[in-house]
Amino acid sequence: IYKHGKSHKPWWKSQFFVIEPVLFGTWDGVFTSCLINIFGVVLFLRTGWMVGNVGIGLAVLIVIITVTVASLASLSAIGICERCKDMGTGGVYYLVSKVLGGKIGGTVGIMYAFGLCVVSALYCTGFAESVTKTFQWNNEWAVRGVAIGTLLCLLAINLAGVKWVIRLQLVLLLVLIISMSDFIIGTFVHTDPVNGFVGYSSEVLHNNTGPSFQVGETFFTVFGVFFPTATGVMAGVNMSGDLKNPAKSIPIGTLSAITISFILYLVFVLLLGSTCTRIALQTDFMIAEKVSGVGVLWLIGIYMSSTSSCSTGLYGAPRVLQSIANENVIPAIRFMGRGFGANKTPVIAICVVGFISLLFIFIGNLNLISPVITCNFMLVYASVDYSYFALAMSYDQRIKNFTKFKVQSLERAKTFCVSNKQKTGKFHRNRYAKEEFDEGTSEGVEATEDITVDKVNISLVVGANDEEPDSSHDTFEHEDPQLCSTSSSNFFVNFVLMSQSDHSDFNDMDEILQQPHSWYAVLCNRWSSLFGAFLSIVVMFLIHWVYALANILAFLLIYMYTALFNPGLNPGAAAHFSFIEWIKQVFSGICNKKTKLPEQYVVTPMTTAPYTMVPTQLTVDNEDFANRGRFHQSAVGDYDYVSLA
Template sequence: MMTALSSGTATVQQHHDNNAEQRRNLGTISGVYLPSLQSILGVILFLRLTHITSQAGIVYTTLLLLISTASTILTWSSLSAIVTNGDIKSGGPYYIISRTLGVDIGCSLGLLYYIGNTLSGSLFVLGAVEAVQHSIRAYYARWGYGFSGHIFPYDVQITSLAIVAAMTGSIHVGGGRYVTVLSNFFLGVTALSILFMFLGCIFFIAGWHTGSLQEYDRSFHENTWSRYEPDPYTGVLPDIYSCLALIYPSVTGLLSGMAKADQLKNPRKSIPTGMFWAIVTSSAIYLMVTWLFGMSISNRTLKVDKFVTASVSFPHELPVRIGVVMTCFGLVLGTLATAPALIAAVAADEVLPFLSFLRPRYEGDKTRALWFTSAIIGLATLPGSLDHISPFVTIFYLLMYSGVNAATCISGYVRPPGFRPTFRYFHWSVSFVGFVWCMGLAFLISWLGTFCSVLSFVLMGAYIKKSRRLAATGMKWGTLGSAVRYNIVSSALNSLAKSASAVPTEVTLSMSEEGRQLNNSIISAEDVSVLSSNVGGGVTDITPEEVAHLHSSHSDFHAKNWRPQILTIVDVDANGNPTNLRTLSLASQLQQAGKGINMVIAIIDQSSTAMAASVASVVEDICGGTTSQDDDNSDVSGLSRSERWRNEEESLSASSSGMDHYDTIKLIKRSKALLMLQMKREGMDGFAEVSTTDGKFFEAVWSAVIHTGLGPLSPNSILLSLPSFLKFEGNRSGDSYCLHRKSRTEAENYLRTINGILNLGKAVILFKSSPSYPQNGDIIPDRGTIDIWWIVHDGGLLLLLPFLLSKHAVWLGAGDGTRKKNRLRRKTIGAKLRLFAVTTSPRENAVKLQKAVTEHLERVRIQADVTVVEDLARTDIARYMRDEMSVDDIPSRDIMTNSRDETMRDKMGMSRPNNPVASLRKDGISTQHMTLGEVFASDCDEDGPSNFTHSDDGIQAASKLNEMVRRESRDANLVVTNLPFIRKDHDSEEYFKFLHTACKGIDNVMLVRGSGAEVITAYA
């Protein structure tokens, strides 16, 4: 029954996926380029560009066009980074921006875009009315009659309201489907109108055609420079800033190419490409019109006849006059089709309580939003002239562009791990220039209007934050603010650590020698750690769920802002010398690439410390107390040296060896100095501490995990070296191993250490290193190779850590010596990642699994070569890598509930909740301990063989895994795979046998076990 229910749910999911796949059928030209071009080539081109040319002159008009185009190019770079940084669904620009930049910024920018878009609709309506008025006036003038164009008072306003009502009613009755059908027709009309006016102007210059103009209207070089005069219709004297406000709405159709993002085959490629070429094409057309009409028609004609593009058109002016009106109608329909969807999406997200009345009642409902939008468009037409509307349109769009550039600049500079745009030409400095550029243009046009708008924007953001806190909607998108605050705090703490971590040049001990200079010989001791511990109580009885609930420090700290905050446990010998130093290399690389906090702690065995620190003084005292070197080795007290040594040894063991012991403090200081020196050599920012224990190593580690850090800057990942003190010996039969008696106790304590860390809700990273692992300053001849052996899903840490490592400079290779190419290489390539997806059941379909994993990597913007490994399908590898609570263990009623919920949503037409953390969730069940076949539903349709070959001790599975890794990853610099799961009844010898067998003969292995909080989201 369980299988049937799972198959049914999978069928429903497949049905939704097929429908989504069918909707994604638009290419770059039809989905992005043409819609953007249609929005840009609007009313300003036909009715205002020639008039602006007559006032500002050809030179300054060209400059204004280039300034406006530059702002769109800079914003295009930021938008391209956003759209290539996550999964794109319905909702257009608002969805993409809000999910990437967070709810506060995203909704505020979304409202700015909505207001600018609706005001653009008013601009198009007034443009259509004005085109009709100019046409009627031109015909009356041709017949010798004077006509102002006004039939009755307020005729422009009444006509505009009637047009808006008619357009809204047509969309309400017919739906928005015909808008898409007619969009290509309207674009064709626009293209023909542009062609006719170009031909007419060229023929007018040649003297072959005059249209409705006269010969005296032909004049060359009258419009080269500015000649400002009052507008013959409004009486207003323009200036360069008013001309900029009037011309800028002509380039604000940039975001129209993002409206159909959910219908594109490849939105990450189509949107940047389509928007760029739309900008280039439209800019070329605007410049050609400026120079062609400005160089051939008299200044007076361009000022009086604002519709001169139709007056000179060839073969007749009527197609252009009608075409411009139809173009404006098409743009109004486009606005009424997209703007209500945007405001409905904002209302559906429930972030603004005062917009709750616009919330869709069912899937696709936009009725209230449609009439609300039409009301705003109608109210904005009441001034009666597009000259009065265009400055407000310009300011809102410029502020919206400024906000996008500012947020993207901050994201690019802070570089949270979730911000991984694949757009190769993005850099945060370009976004910064775009922010300054757009904000400067807004203040130049109207400093008062811009100031009021910015103030409204800030107040809106504060209102959104407060309303969301009061509403407690439960939606967590992650905010850019939390990432910025994290970066500020972590940078400040790292700077404080640098200023406070001056390594002393000399450290002395209470030994016979005067003191030692810190040198390489002190640090070069390796693998001499003896960590004896006793069995004691701990935190192993706390369930992971309880601890995870208690340690969810910040409810608004989203998974996409997760960073590796690593607590590295460094091994030291009895004298405090750090060993296994490659662990620090790994920690340094993760900290530098992940921009997190690094905390390093060394724990010294306290009993060994006391003996090591005092043995010199004891020996000196015993030897100095003899009366003669020729006696029978007895002192004045009559005790022999051997008897006195036994007494002193017992006294040392019984004496205090804690922090009140001066020699212990000196040894801790020396060990910390050595540790800080090694961190400096690795280029590591972070904090170092040295602690002591009386033999209970696991309790010292637990205490460090609990008490290290500050609030949200507490460690979330614990890095330890795979212990080298676990010595195995083979029996005569050959392949089986058993632990030494002393190592068995150490293994039990070490296993308790790891289990306690996992119960505390932290991720665990065990690292087995060799001298081949690259350190700070090493150069790999070619870029390094990191192999990921993905067996079970741990939430995302197994993918995220190798991705961060791959971006570190150590792994990029020597390069080709060209600085520019090396910078590009460092940004776009990184180390080579190879992912080996392991099938754990013969029923899993390798082809489906490879396709699903490849698509998942594409969604999370991680480039890796995917290979499916089927050789482990008949072993019990999954039993050792996953939790006891697998999918098969979940009660059937949970599956039934989730399946029923999905079915009801499908029948009602409701959309599924857009939760990025659930991007790898199946029927609402956590996938933290599911195999890849269960996560990606890669089982074959027909039942495959179910009899597995199991082994009692797991050696067969570990041996097979080791064989496959040594064969496929023999040239890899690092192998990353899952850390085997630790069960309550797990025998330490059996567990470390498995580890020893799996890692045998592999130089550098990183074993990862996530806590489930490290989720790679589909967007940043």
């Protein structure tokens, strides 16, 4: 008994920090992180203000546009995850760099990390705003002080490790569900006419249907304030390195969180627009507290949602910076790549993110910070959308090329044979058969001879009119091969000399995979991604053209710095796709002009086989030719013809 009692470990000896890697699944990782970050402080504090300015109809439109932009970006990210071979760490940065190359990927990663820093400042400011209004501290420095204290506490939690962040979010999700339920139930159980909550009324619903903008507000300025609610849709992608199965967890968790969020957005808009007066909606940012049945539960919900959203931003931004630094994409931030602990917690990057967030906290105004975040994330989402479009178009381009040069095995090539087997095979002369290549033909037969081979790996490339290829490239090894062929010019034979231990991968398409079959596959569409990219750019300029130009200028500066100091980065899987050339082809097709395709070249792969070329003497050294020099000899002589007649 005493031994069992003594075996209990005291609480002060417990391990509070992460000592081993922790991996999460769909619901405890992706779904929780996305939903918690989507239900941020903007939804609680600015939904009523949005309805009061634009009305119920336009508020629903804002919600639809917000969810559409975020959903298209999420689907593009999911499509990239599924169609690329491996899913590394770094979230949005890794996705874009995998497709568009390290230069653009590093630039987008920096922009995205900066946006998360500003988001963290936004949520800390919203938390502080709700606290000061609750205690009636009408002082801007009180808001800044509470926000700074909140930021420092959340930074400490992130330094403790990812396990504590996720554990905290699970508790916050439960509190958030209780708070939302309290708000919905409150619309039925009581009213508060003094504060503008009059209950369900057809007159109130009619009055709040149309817009009534305050001074200085427009549809797009209101949209710019509300859009940061959707910045959490990439939270699941950002934690890809901490997931057990990212390819499965990210699609299900992200799409589930977006669907639930969209429904609750509409519920918030319709309930507030049906029960509260317009004056109360425009002037009282805490109107939802008056609507809820128990105001304390609503306050706890807003406090928890703001802190959890901030913690998610503080979790994602340092890991994006850490991934960029570890790959040395931008040399100036290489010092941020160092990680500590089993999960490689980016302590230095967390401190840098905290400092940037601290700078934006001093602005102290939610409506001023929100448009900055909106323009930043619009540019990032447009990059993700275009990445998937370029990836899909590049895959089709490779499919077209491989249809033109289909790979078949030697066994299926009936017009070729291997004959004249010898102990040592030799081709005694070079023969080239080559034809002009167009869409329906191939490059003819090319045989390289005068080479003694031990192992020959033979692969056959067939023209576009032949049967479909196998899913893999079949190769056959023969000890003493000698090739004989027909006169057909629709074949191109590539002999690759290789040692028995050497292998060559002919399938360049392995870098981009075919889109897998799933219930959401129809949503991962290249044209919807292109539309999402165009929509994001247009809305970004409509919200605030100065902020939009500033973000584009920052994007170009970071890109030029990366290209200057690190020009040898990976060009990406879609490096061969050109959007400008595609536009030219589209317009040429519209004008019924046939585009002249560039000349195609087939370059055989290099071989590292240990074969050398040795000159061979045609004659032998003996007494008959002992006095003859080792060079070609000829002489011109005069002869007298004698007639024998």
